[in-house]
Amino acid sequence: MRENPYVPYPALLKRSYFESDDFSLKTFEFELLDGNRIDYIPGQFCEISVFGKGEAPFGIASSPTEGHILKFTVNKAGLVTTALHEAEEGSILGIRGPLGNGYPVEKFRGKNVLIVGGGFAFTTLRSLLVYLLNSRSDYEKITVIYGARTPGLLLYREELFEWEKRDDLKVILTVDREFPGWEKQVGFVPQVLERTAPSSKDCYAVVCGPPIMIKFTLPVLEKLGFKPEMVYTSLEKRMKCGIGKCGRCNIGPKYICKDGPVFSLAQLAELPEDY
Amino acid sequence: MFEKLRETARELLSKGEVECVLGFAEGTLPMIYTPYHARKPEEAEKLVYGPFAAPNIATYLRKLKGKKAAVIVRGCESRTINLLISEKQLNREDVKIIGVPCTGALDRKRILKDYGGEIREARIEGEKVIVKGDKGEKAYVLEEYISPSCKSCLYPEAIDPDIKIDGPSRDGEKADFSDIEKIEKMSPAEKWEFFEKELSKCIRCYACREICPMCYCESCFVDSNRPVWVEPGFDYTDILSFHLIKMYHMAGRCVDCGACERACPLGIRLSFLTRKLTKDMKEAYNFVSGLSPEEKPALGVFSPDDREDFIL
Amino acid sequence: MKKIEKEKLLRHLEEKGNLVRLDRARQDPLSVTKSSHLPQEELLLLFRINGDKGVEIRVPEGRGGKILFGVSPCEARAVDLLDLTFLRDRIDPYYKRKREDNVLFVLACNKPRSTCFCTSFGYGPFSGKFGDVFMVDIGDNLLIDPVTEKGSKALEGLELEEATPSDLEKMESLKRSAEGAITTVNIEGISEKLKKMFLDEIWADLAFKCVNCGACTYVCPTCYCFDIQDVERTNWGYRERVWDSCMFPIYSLETSGHNPRPTGVERMRNRIMHKFSYYPELYGEYGCVGCGRCIRACPVNFDIREALETLKEVEVAA
Incomplete structure (x- = not known):
């Protein structure tokens, strides 16, 4: 990150495409200009600037092992995300980061890892999964349980189907209810998790999804x-x-942007319910 | 002095007729009463009323939604309740209205300024405010130090209260708009300069908005980012936009209680605007807001013989 | 301590640069010291969009420092508390620049106000350890003592006399009378206690009178929360930060519509917790200096001293 942490790097929007079949989610691939680069780990996030509209934070969906392209998948919701969805390929936007702590990938070494995701919160989980698979032998069993409301709302579908085929990885995909042509799991993520019952022995679990999940x-x-x-x-x-200055994202004395966004349940148990 | 009120409140609470009695209690600083809701009969002892009550207590009815409450009101506050009922923000059955006499709300900031030192004590004695502090004891004539809004008040006494506490009140017939007339006579350039001097003090803390019982919108235009009506920052254009758009929203809905002006930490004279609204509504439509809960908002109805000579 | 004629010192400082006099009138309601380091509106960057050639980003230059003359000890202490947020971890360059450029001439507070409760925080109206230069107005002269190197530098070239025992005696007497005029709130143990009070019902009672305007936070010399917003013009624009307030609903409102602090109760709790529990936990210092500005500015007489007394009285399970 720059010495002035408020100044974004100019970034070229190389590619953008719809990620979900309802056009609500789009994936953006950026390349930083002027030879800048961001060294990050899975679970960290960036602030994306649409100049004139403002900034908003997004988890990095690419893995640092994938090269210099930064990837984000964004839900169209507010002022900045709407402008971002409208941005054309070839536009120059701004990126500030990496921000936050990221997943404790060092701890995962030599352990089993269970990834549980729901809906469009799979972005940094993709980053994590790609990162783990890049040095597959460093980790033991990897299990992924990922669900969305409909098959069309699963992020990174093609990759998921490829990962499903691998024998060094267990990928379980589920949708909330039956869909024509869907032959995989049906049911909510917690139910599927219960049915799958992965062993907790020597296993870290990483869970991202909507609050209800x-x-x-x-x-x-x-x-x-x-x-x-x-x-x-x-x-x-x-x-x-x-960067923990403006005040609003605190949970008790911790700032999500600076001390998080990744927390263990043990850490969260120490904090007040302020989110 | 407050015995009659306290007795009434105590009785309402002990008979279980209401869950709380909303009004004011003594504050921690001189010349200021603080909003208070008595919930137990013994808490009725704390209730007070008078010139030291600065906010419009009707603002606090939002916090008591779903509760059966009695509310102690002056004229302006009772008219606010009528407006809230007509705008479907309040059910008449949910509130018991206790009317108290009103001799006007004190313009506390002006006394602080004129005293020029640290005031540590104050009390009302007849028609005077007696203050004590590091500049000794001084007496101020209340009538000279009430809020400008109170000087042009047409209805100092509560309208149709369920219970009325008697006492001396201001005379609504004495309503004085002469200083507004003075501004009306200014040239556009003079007006611009006058309002710029007043409003450019604004720090956008929105105390005027939050204290206003009629500013109950869930989201305010000034906070909207799609579209941006008012930009962030302190350009005078934006400050002026905020205050003027707010006033447009208040036309026919403002009872000119003066609470916004008394709330302003910078002492901006917002009553120049609210009183102009009051005066214009009266002159253009012969309309005084909040006289009855059945009345429709003046700008919410159309009549073929409405004045239109001011439309450009 | 040394002493000097006030006029002589002022002439010297006027020659040095941008002198801001805070000694002539009470600085109320806004804290000039806060505004001088964290202005209510501050340009972070300007950008120009050059078609497909890219975006040009420019960071504004600093405007040079100010000599703040007559800062009260509470306000000077408040800047030290702001340092804890802005100069730790990721350093805030805009704040840092002003902090380095500004010189704080602190003037002991001879006449505390009825709302002052600074002595509750382990210092007082005559504490001489804040800012860059400490001064006491003893009537005919100023007693003066540099606190930092920057302060010593600002006094270079001035002839200072030694303060006489009678000068010092005068100071002591002023000090006694000032300290005697201040009500101390005993806040011992409050931060530990608050940690156990997050879910207490008292917050609803405390928050009742509060209407959630931003007056208290804006006048507070230690409240620093800000918002960052873009302003768009044709092909160019700027990004600025403006003060924000944890008392406003949109401060924490998320785009989804979820608000973790949906009512005034949670927002009041956060404001008090931040000052009296989170700041002590993070930095070992309270986030309040007891200047009483919030008490004076509050339109409904929410008095933080009274709130602290109430919180102290609440019984919590161990």
């Missing part, structure tokens, strides 16, 4: 024997500066 997934993990210090999740709150 998290709420029902955590008790299942507990039942499966996952200890709070072995379960990580990534939090979101309204953010502006991304």
Whole structure:
């Protein structure tokens, strides 16, 4: 990051495409200009600037092992995301980062890893998965459980189907209800997790998804024997500066942007319910 | 002095007729009463009313939604309740209205300024405010130090209260708009300069908005980013936009209680605007806001014989 | 301590640069010291969009420092507290530049106000350890003592006399009378206690009178929360930060519509917790200096001293 942490790097929007079949999610691939680069780890985020509209924070969906392209998948919701969705390929935008702590990938070395995702929160989980697969032999069993409302809302579908075929990785995909042509799992993520019942032995779990999914997934993990210090999740709150100054994203004395966004359940247990 | 009110409140609470009695209590600083809701009969002892009450208590009814409350009101506050009922923000059955006499709300900032030192104590004695502090004891004539809005008040007493506490009140017939007339006579350039001097003090803390019982919108135009009506920052254009658009929203809905002006930490004279609204509504439509809960908002109805000579 | 004639010192400082006099009138309601380091509106960057050639980003230059003359000890202490946020971890360059450029001439507070409660925080109206130069107005002269190197430098070239024992005696007497005029709130143990009070019902009671305007936070010399917004013009624009307030609903409102602090109760709790629990936990210092500005500016007489007393009285399970 720059010495002036408020100044974004100019970034070229190389490619953008719809990620979901309802046109609400788009993936953006950026290349930093002027030879700049961002060294990041999975789970970190950036502030993307649409100059004149403002900035908004997004988890990095690419993995640092994939080269210099930065990838984000963004839901069209507010002022900045709408402008971002309208940005044409070839536009120059701004990127500030990396921000936040990221997943504790060093701890995962030599351990089993369970990735549980829901809806469009799979972005940094993709980053993590690609990162782990890049040095597959450093980790033991990797299990991915990912669900969305409909097949068309699963992010990175083609990659998911490829990963499904691998025998060094277990990928379980699910949608909320039956769909014509869908022959994989049907059911909510917590239920599928319960049915799959991955072993908690020597296993870290990383959970990202909508609050309601998290709420029902955590008790299942507990039942499966996952200890709070072995379960990580990534939090979101309204953010502006991304560096723990502007004030608004605090949970108790911690700032999501600076001390998070990744927290273990053990860490969260120490914090007030302020999110 | 407050015995009658306290007795009434105590009775309402002990009979369980209401869950709370909303009004004011003594504050921690001189010349300021603080909003208070008594919930137990013994808490009725704390209730007070009078010139030291600065906010419009009707603002606090939003915080008591779903509760059966009695509310202690002056004329302006009772008219606010009528407006809130007509705008479907409040059910008449949910509030018991206790009317108290009103001799005007004190323009506290002006006394602080004129005293010129640190005031540590104050009390009302008849028609005077007696203050004590590091400049000794001084007396101020209340009538000279009430809010400008109160000087042009047409209805100092509560309208149709359920219970009325008697006492001396201001005379609504004495309503004085002479200083507004003075501004009306200014040239556009003079007006511009006059308002710029006043409004450029604004720090956008929105105390005037938050204290206003009629500014109850869930989201305010000034906070909108799609579209941006008012830009962030302190360009005078934006400050002026905020205050003027707010006033447009208040035409026919403002009772000119003066609470916004008394709330302003910078002492901006917002009553120049609110009183102009009051005066214009009266002159253009013979309309006084909040006289009855059945009345439709003046700018919410059309009549073929409405004045239109001011339309360019 | 040394002493000097006030006029002589002022002439010297006027020659040095941008002198801002805070000693002539009470600085209320806004804290000039805060505004001088964290202005209510501050340009972060300008950008120009050059078609497909890219974006040109420019960071504005600093405007040079100010000599703030007559800063009260509480406000000078407040800047030290701002340092904890802005000069730690990721350094804020805009703040840092002003912090380095500005010189703070602190003037002991001879006449505290009825709302002052600075002595609750382990210092007082005559504390001489804040800012760059400490001064005491003893009537005919100023007693003066540099606190930092920057302060010593600002006094270079001035002939200072030694303060006499009678000068010092005068100072002591002023100090006693000032300290005696201040009400101390005993806040011992409040930060530990607050940690256990997040879910307490008292917050609803405390927040009742608050209407959630931003007056208290804007006048507060230690409140620093800000918003960052873009302003768009044709082919160019700028990004600025403006003060924000944790009392406003949109401060924490998320695009999804979810608000983790949906009512005034949660927002009041966060404001008090930030000053009296989170700041102590992070930095070992309270985020309040007891200047009483919020008390004076509040339109509904929310008095933080009273709130602290109330919080102290609440019984919490161990």
